[in-house]
Amino acid sequence: MLFNSLDFAIFLPIVFFIYWFLVNKSIKKQNIVLLVASYVFYGWWDWRFLSLILFSTIVDYCLGNLMYRTEKVSRQKIFLYTSLFVNLGLLFYFKYCNFFLDNFINAFSFFGLNFNVSTLKVILPVGISFYTFQTLSYTIDIYRRNLEPAEDFISFAAFVSFFPQLVAGPIERATNLLPQFYKRRVFSLEKAKSGLRQILWGLFKKIVIADQCAKYVNIIFDNSDGYSGSTLLVGAILFAFQIYGDFSGYSDIAIGVSRLFGFNLMKNFAFPYFSRDIAEFWRRWHISLSTWFRDYLYIPLGGSRGGLKMKIRNTFIIFLVSGFWHGANWTFVIWGALNAIYFLPLLLFNKNRSNMDVIGGKSYIPTFKDFVKMLLTFSLTVFAWIFFRALNLEHALSYIVGIFDSTIFSTPEVAPFFLNIYILSFLIIEWFGKNSDYAIEKLFVKRSRVIRWAFYMLIVFVIIGNVSNQQDFIYFQF
Structure with a gap:
C-alpha cells in the first residue's frame, strides 16, 4: 500500500x-x-x-x-x-x-x-x-x-x-x-496537528518534487545517448532532488503518521543539501541508516580509536557496505566508494566534525564562504548520484562522458518551467525551516490563522494538481 x-x-x-x-x-x-x-x-x-x-x-x-x-x-x-x-x-x-x-x-x-x-x-x-x-x-x-x-x-x-x-x-x-x-x-491534539503538517509536507516532497522530477529524469537517463551535456547535467541535478524528495518525503509521512498514533520516530533527514562538506551531509542524510552502521559496524570495528590506517579502512568498509546495502549492483558499490573518497580528506586533516551547527544559523542568507562550500558539496553529491541512478557501470560512465562534452555549454533541451518554480519554492521553504524538525513545522505558526490555512491550502491544491504522475517510492526496491 x-x-x-x-x-x-x-x-x-x-x-x-x-x-x-x-x-x-x-x-x-x-x-x-x-x-x-x-x-x-x-x-x-x-x-x-x-x-x-x-x-x-x-x-x-x-x-x-x-x-x-x-x-x-x-x-x-x-x-x-x-x-x-x-x-x-x-x-x-x-x-x-x-x-x-x-x-x-x-x-x-x-x-x-x-x-x-x-x-x-x-x-x-x-x-x-x-x-x-x-x-x-x-x-x-x-x-x-x-x-x-x-x-x-x-x-x-x-x-x-x-x-x-x-x-x-x-x-x-x-x-x-x-x-x-x-x-x-x-x-494529543497538538501532536496530531504536527503529524498532519509533516504528512502534508511529505506528500508535497513526494508528489510535487520527486514525482515531477522523475518524469524528466526517466526520459533523460533512459535516452542519455541522444542528449547534450547540459541536458544530462540537468537530468543529474533533477535526480538529486527526486531522490531527496522521494525518500525524505516518505520519512516525513512515516513520522507524521506515527505521531497520529502517539509514537515518536527518529528524525531521518536534516536538510542534507544545505551541508558544507560530505561529513555533514552524511550526518543529515538517511540518519537512521548512518547511525546504525556507526553503532553496529564502525565502532565494533574499532571506529576512530586506532591509527590512521584503521580509520581509513573502517571508513571505506562503512561506505562500501552502505552502498551494497542499497542494492545488488556494482553502481551502488562505486557510489559508496566515491563517498568514502570524498570523506577521506576530511578524515586525514581531522575536519570531519568542523560543521556541526546549522548553516547560517537563523540568518536569511548564508555567508559567501558557506554558500561556496554548500555548492561544492551538492555538486559532489550530484556526481555520485549518477552511479546510483544508472542501470550499470557502462551506463554511468557514458552518462558522465556525455556531460563533459562541449555541448555542456549549450541550452538544455529539457527545461521544465513549472518544476523549476516548484524546486525554487521548495528550497526557500526548506531554508527558512532548517532549524526545525521539518520545514513547515513552525512556518506561519505565529501568523494569523487565515495566513496559515491559506498556506496549507495552497500546498494541498498544488499536490492535487500534480497527483496524476504518481511514481513508486525509490527506496521500495531496497
Missing part, C-alpha cells in the same frame, strides 16, 4: 478511528490493532511475504529471550550468531543471490570457463533491508545488555511490523521504539 494512494487515504482514517475510539483504554488491544493494520498494509503488496516477517519476528523474539536468560557468554554468542545468520541469510538470498551468481559466472567466463547456471527467479520483498536491520538492533542490544527482551509477543510483533515505517524506514532502534509499545498512549 502506498502512502500517496487512495487505498491508504481510506485505510488510515479507519485504523485511526478503531485505535483511538474503540480500543483506546487497552494498550494490548491498541497493539493488536496496529499489528493487524501493519500486516494488512504490507500484505496489500504481496500477502505471501507476510510469512517472512512473521518468521523473522518469531525467531528474534525467541532468541532474544533465550539470550537474556542465560548467563553463559558462549551461549549468548550462539544465540546472537543464529540471529545474524537467519536475518542476514534471508536478506542475502532475496537480495544478493542472483548478483553473486552472475558475477561468479562472469568471472569464470573471463578465463574461458562457461557454466550453465540459471539465475533464480526471486522476488525482492519490499522493505526487507529495513526491517532486517531493525530486528537485528533488537538482538544485538540484548546481547550487549542495553535492552531487556520484549514483555510480550504482540508488542514485539507490532514493533517489527509497525506500518508507518515498515517498508522504507526510518530504521528504528529497539531501544527507542519498542518501549513505546508498553506505555499507554494518550491522544
Whole structure:
C-alpha cells in the first residue's frame, strides 16, 4: 500500500478511528490493532511475504529471550550468531543471490570457463533491508545488555511490523521504539496537528518534487545517448532532488503518521543539501541508516580509536557496505566508494566534525564562504548520484562522458518551467525551516490563522494538481 494512494487515504482514517475510539483504554488491544493494520498494509503488496516477517519476528523474539536468560557468554554468542545468520541469510538470498551468481559466472567466463547456471527467479520483498536491520538492533542490544527482551509477543510483533515505517524506514532502534509499545498512549491534539503538517509536507516532497522530477529524469537517463551535456547535467541535478524528495518525503509521512498514533520516530533527514562538506551531509542524510552502521559496524570495528590506517579502512568498509546495502549492483558499490573518497580528506586533516551547527544559523542568507562550500558539496553529491541512478557501470560512465562534452555549454533541451518554480519554492521553504524538525513545522505558526490555512491550502491544491504522475517510492526496491 502506498502512502500517496487512495487505498491508504481510506485505510488510515479507519485504523485511526478503531485505535483511538474503540480500543483506546487497552494498550494490548491498541497493539493488536496496529499489528493487524501493519500486516494488512504490507500484505496489500504481496500477502505471501507476510510469512517472512512473521518468521523473522518469531525467531528474534525467541532468541532474544533465550539470550537474556542465560548467563553463559558462549551461549549468548550462539544465540546472537543464529540471529545474524537467519536475518542476514534471508536478506542475502532475496537480495544478493542472483548478483553473486552472475558475477561468479562472469568471472569464470573471463578465463574461458562457461557454466550453465540459471539465475533464480526471486522476488525482492519490499522493505526487507529495513526491517532486517531493525530486528537485528533488537538482538544485538540484548546481547550487549542495553535492552531487556520484549514483555510480550504482540508488542514485539507490532514493533517489527509497525506500518508507518515498515517498508522504507526510518530504521528504528529497539531501544527507542519498542518501549513505546508498553506505555499507554494518550491522544494529543497538538501532536496530531504536527503529524498532519509533516504528512502534508511529505506528500508535497513526494508528489510535487520527486514525482515531477522523475518524469524528466526517466526520459533523460533512459535516452542519455541522444542528449547534450547540459541536458544530462540537468537530468543529474533533477535526480538529486527526486531522490531527496522521494525518500525524505516518505520519512516525513512515516513520522507524521506515527505521531497520529502517539509514537515518536527518529528524525531521518536534516536538510542534507544545505551541508558544507560530505561529513555533514552524511550526518543529515538517511540518519537512521548512518547511525546504525556507526553503532553496529564502525565502532565494533574499532571506529576512530586506532591509527590512521584503521580509520581509513573502517571508513571505506562503512561506505562500501552502505552502498551494497542499497542494492545488488556494482553502481551502488562505486557510489559508496566515491563517498568514502570524498570523506577521506576530511578524515586525514581531522575536519570531519568542523560543521556541526546549522548553516547560517537563523540568518536569511548564508555567508559567501558557506554558500561556496554548500555548492561544492551538492555538486559532489550530484556526481555520485549518477552511479546510483544508472542501470550499470557502462551506463554511468557514458552518462558522465556525455556531460563533459562541449555541448555542456549549450541550452538544455529539457527545461521544465513549472518544476523549476516548484524546486525554487521548495528550497526557500526548506531554508527558512532548517532549524526545525521539518520545514513547515513552525512556518506561519505565529501568523494569523487565515495566513496559515491559506498556506496549507495552497500546498494541498498544488499536490492535487500534480497527483496524476504518481511514481513508486525509490527506496521500495531496497
